[in-house]
Amino acid sequence: MxxxxxxxxPVEVRKDVLEKMATPMIGHRSADASFLQRRISDNLRKIFYTQSEILLSTSSGSGLMEGAIRCCTAKKAAVFSVGAFGKRWYEMALNNNVKADLFEVPMGEAVTPEMVDKALSTGEYDLVAVTHNETSTGVMNPIKEIGKVVSKYDDIIFIVDAVSSAVGTKIEVDEWGIDILITSTQKAIGLPPGMSICTFSNKAKERAEKVPNRGFYLDLLALYKYIQKKDYQYPSTPSLSHMFALDYQLDYILNKExxxxxxxxxxxxxxxxxxxxxxxxxxxxxxxxxxxxxxxxxxxxxxxxxxxxxxxxxxxxxxxxxxxxxxxxxxxxxxxxxxxxxxxxxxxxxxxxxxxxxx
Amino acid sequence: MxxxxxxxxPVEVRKDVLEKMATPMIGHRSADASFLQRRISDNLRKIFYTQSEILLSTSSGSGLMEGAIRCCTAKKAAVFSVGAFGKRWYEMALNNNVKADLFEVPMGEAVTPEMVDKALSTGEYDLVAVTHNETSTGVMNPIKEIGKVVSKYDDIIFIVDAVSSAVGTKIEVDEWGIDILITSTQKAIGLPPGMSICTFSNKAKERAEKVPNRGFYLDLLALYKYIQKKDYQYPSTPSLSHMFALDYQLDYILNKExxxxxxxxxxxxxxxxxxxxxxxxxxxxxxxxxxxxxxxxxxxxxxxxxxxxxxxxxxxxxxxxxxxxxxxxxxxxxxxxxxxxxxxxxxxxxxxxxxxxxx
Missing domain, CATH: 3.90.1150.10 (Aspartate Aminotransferase, domain 1)
Structure with a gap:
């Protein structure tokens, strides 16, 4: 039963969305794949209120979280944690030899803009990582207000784990100064798990260009460059089933609901x-x-x-x-x-x- | 049309397999998920003639290729390339600060056991990476014979990219001395792209324990430990749609065809x-x-x-x-x-x- x-x-997925997961295959180097993937990116840009490029990764949200902190920290990352997924982000940094400090609040509480201000005022950090919505505690952090604080400082990359909030709650990526907003398909978007999504600002791109040792599969800069060069095709074969379902669901979200x-x-x-x-x-x-x-x-x-x-x-x-x-x-x-x-x-x-x- | x-x-996928991609979701921390993922691993062990653990990754084959060379090279990797995908493996090593040398043969030719023997005789390497089947040239390398050479040397990890050959041609993982055999769903297995699979020997596990800086999402040792502890559940939400289709197709391959x-x-x-x-x-x-x-x-x-x-x-x-x-x-x-x-x-x-x- x-x-x-x-x-x-994973969330309950509508039957019509599930059926799109059964779409017959197309070549991932075809014009059809370019068209599909470009339309997905265009629609996601609307939903995230951003001019940034959209990157799609065949991985869980953790994949892009790791890619973001690894590719965009040149000096040291300040990771603000309100629970399990914030801690995971800090662990990801350490596992990649990325310098990072962890700032924690008691379970059930939120990160305050003041905490972020205090940390950044030391001049030690060039990246701020915050969980938007912590599923372990049911806390939603004040990302907009935190973004305002971050914008006071020069050259800080602001990355946000919105895995369990994006597309279920309004996030204005450009207005709020978010360089990389990360989400994945199995949460508020309403698809099966298996694909993650992020926005990637020009500022993030410029930072990544200065960071060596970014790896391969989760190198956001490599993804960015490839899709520019190859008309929204990806370096490795992506999960086309998720692409079909995501394209269908984005049309539903924007034009039906x-x-x-x-x-x-x-x-x-x-x-x-x-x-x-x-x-x-x-x-x-x-x-x-x-x-x-x-x-x-x-x-x-x-x-x-x-x-x-x-x-x-x-x-x-x-x-x-x-x-x-x-x-x-x-x-x-x-x-x-x-x-x-x-x-x-x-x-x-x-x-x-x-x-x-x-x- | x-x-x-x-x-x-991606290959043409049978309609009955595609339909399994539309299976309704289950919790990835449920007993149902454990049962499903354990059965997949058991069946893959049969197909690969191995006692090794099976690791599943929500990524393309490139994800596990990167994970394997990064996690299991302590000294230096010898990468034998017969085309585009061999070169990609070498690039992955360099992008992760993993020491590696590239050994190439002209396009259309195969790697010889003698080449591997000569390289290993220098004592410089502790990992051998070979593409089994190179889709860019249509060459299938003599993995069995190369395995014999590798086995002459102590403490060499033998990793094989069988992305486009496994389950379409017989590979006896244990008999041939393969520590990590990598494949993915969109080739001879006959599923849509979106998941990759590898075998992971005890020897590979012991090596990875000595390698620091293995990252997070593609850390094969972390995957291994997690599925042991959590009864075949994975650290991040996996692509359950692929799990359903893979489980169905493995039953078809083993028990129908x-x-x-x-x-x-x-x-x-x-x-x-x-x-x-x-x-x-x-x-x-x-x-x-x-x-x-x-x-x-x-x-x-x-x-x-x-x-x-x-x-x-x-x-x-x-x-x-x-x-x-x-x-x-x-x-x-x-x-x-x-x-x-x-x-x-x-x-x-x-x-x-x-x-x-x-x-």
Missing amino acids: HKKLFIPG GIENRYARHIELAKMVRAWAKKHFELFADEKHLSNTVTAIKNTRAIEVGALNKELAARGFAISNGYGTLKDKTFRIAHMADCTIEDMKDLLKNINEILKLED | HKKLFIPG GIENRYARHIELAKMVRAWAKKHFELFADEKHLSNTVTAIKNTRAIEVGALNKELAARGFAISNGYGTLKDKTFRIAHMADCTIEDMKDLLKNINEILKLED
Whole structure:
């Protein structure tokens, strides 16, 4: 029995999108491939409000996160972490001999623009890496305000992990001064996992030109140069199945649902889940910085999360336990991609029934 | 109009396999994901005649090629190149500050065991990298014989790019002394592009433990450790669509077609194309080292390859022009994956008609 996914990725994918994954193959060196990949980039530029180039990588979001910090740190990276994925970014830097410092906040809190200002004022750093949306804690960092601080300093590359937020919440890449915004297909975009996406500013390109030892497969500058030269074809064979589905879904988002409607639906879903959580439990994250795509709920009733998920599974639903050390202390409900208001009502009604909570 | 692909990847994919790419999502941290990914690894071990662990990477074959040479070279790599993809491997080493020397043979010729012996006798190298099947020239290197030479020396890691040969031609990984055999989904396995696969021997694992600075996403040792600890789940969200299709196709190969029948069909197809090529043109590669999966044909009639492909496209077929500097001087017909004898007869009949050649 299929379980409808309310976990923070992979998300539930619409049937018509899944069917596009079964499109017959084309040559990746064909004019058809160029046309397809150019249209995807053009549409992503609209969604991200950017003039930057778009790079597509057949890898998970971690692939482009590693590529970004490795290719664009010449001096030292300041990595601001609010949970598991921020720490992972720091680890990626160290594993590539990239100098980096880790700035952490307690789980559930957000990075403040002041923290970033203080770090940058030392003059030690030439790259700032921040997680936009931390699925382990349900925190959404104030990227716009952080971007303002970063822009006060010269020659800082600002890279943002928006894997679990982009296309579910508005991010104005150019306006907010983001050089590399990274996301991947299995979150708010609403596709299966297997491809990651980033914006790549001219400033990032110029920085990468000064960084030696950028590797091969995840070298963002090499990707950039190749697609310029070869009309949006990639150096290695990309996942064409994801290209077909992504192209279809971007048309749906821009021309059927409408991007503003998509953001509004995400906010409505988030409010519904937060209200439910506050009625029956508590929110884990700082209320000033709640995520629009996933809510982490403090397990104040000491329910058995595993048992709840087992009963939900029998009814055709899946939610997530807490991440890492937050397991059983929290649980998580994702509300992103093409999840409808009715889907969410249905889930919450079923949880209420299982836990004998009032509607 | 869909063009049936006779290019050396992406290959034509069977409809029933494509449909598996549209399987609804599951959680990548679920017992279902563990079960699926463990079964894939078990079946791949059978196909590769190995006791080694299998690693799956959401990347093209280039991703694992880079990971292998970076993670397993402690001293210096000897890269034996017979064309474009051998050179790419050398470039990958340099881009990661991995010491390497490039040994080249003229285009169309194979690497000899003697060349490898001579290089290793210097004592300079601790890793040998060889392309098994070079799609740019249609050469298949004598990996078994090269493996024998490598095994004479202590502590050499033997890594093989079998991207365009594995599962289309028999490779006995353990018997031939291969530490890391790399392939990807869009070639003889018969899936869409988007996932790569390698075997990973204990010896390779022990070597990687001594190599610092292995990166993150393409760190083979990290993948190995994670799947051991987490029951075949991967550190980053993998392309589940490819997992579903790969699982289905491995069952087809092992239990429906039969692996030996698959190899026999590839040989029959190769013989058919070679006979046709010799009747009307000439073979490009050394006849002692012809590929079982792709044939490069010397354009002795000075046909316009682009024009031929255009006419073929109108009839629903696609073949490949020569690669890089071999463009127009050669053209290539791939005969791999689930291409049938009838498919190939049909293609050659259509080429004969277009070029006014006798059948």
